[in-house]
Amino acid sequence: MSAAERLLALARARGAILATAESCTAGMVAGAITDPPGASAIFDRGFVTYSNAAKETLLGVPPDLLRRFGAVSEEVAQAMAMGALARSDATLAVAVTGIAGPGGSETKPEGRVCFALAPKDGVARSETVEFGAAGRGAVRAASVARAIELLLDALEGDGPDNRANP
Template identity: 65%
Template sequence: MTADLLRLARYWGYRIATAESCTGGMVAAALTDVAGSSEMFDRGFVTYSNQAKTEMLGVSPALLAEFGAVSEAVAAAMAEGALRHSQADLAVSTTGIAGPGGSEFKPEGRVCFGLAVKGKPVVVETVEFGALGRDRVRMAARDHALAILLRAMAVRLTQSGG
């Protein structure tokens, strides 16, 4: 999947950025595991703490206080911030509860994703992976973020009639 994603990014001339919390850089690592990815991958932000989200991505402290780090609002702000603070054309974000634990309102396995594409509204979604265990939630979130990027590229291909 990652090689296909990067091939499409090369085809469209897109550069990618990541803004990661619960995945801790796993999405960026997957992208950079492919030789030649530096042509398509601009940078990754690992913003595990709220302070890092604010300092590196410009996420509003008020937004974090109102919705919490694990929210679609923060996922959107993270993706937008990654675009603003990079040379990328699209950015994906991850923020969630990998576990162990969670709460009644934010259970283990909940991950919010954001996709920001230059010139388009940000798209967000929340996936409930369930209490799979920390490693498996993080891997599932990584794979889902890559799939979001791949879908964004495929949509562009379909819209162009290619």
């Protein structure tokens, strides 16, 4: 059973409805979640917010947050996830923003990806993963896999201070 199939079964069992907010993965997480048949029972919508303007208008990410921390930050990832929840019927949202490459900078290197998970009735949490300069495709694929892992962990109730169980 694939990770997406496990997610579908677990979300169904928990009565969870999912949403995604994506930047560097450009909808790939939503695509992976909806790959198994029956995904419409657990997936509400996905937001592809590649530009800062899209993050602001579609998800309500405050412009000052983007200016202070930059698009590739846990603060912005959390705002993206919370915005996806507020603008959907989801009970759990995941957000992904990062630098897939090529490129990056000394302070924000290629392969840095920030994730956030926001439950409807809980506290958003975030993390940053350094995938390294593995190449654009590899960073994006690893980001999709990590986003699905985070959703699975939340629905399984793993991790400290987890309140993501719908």
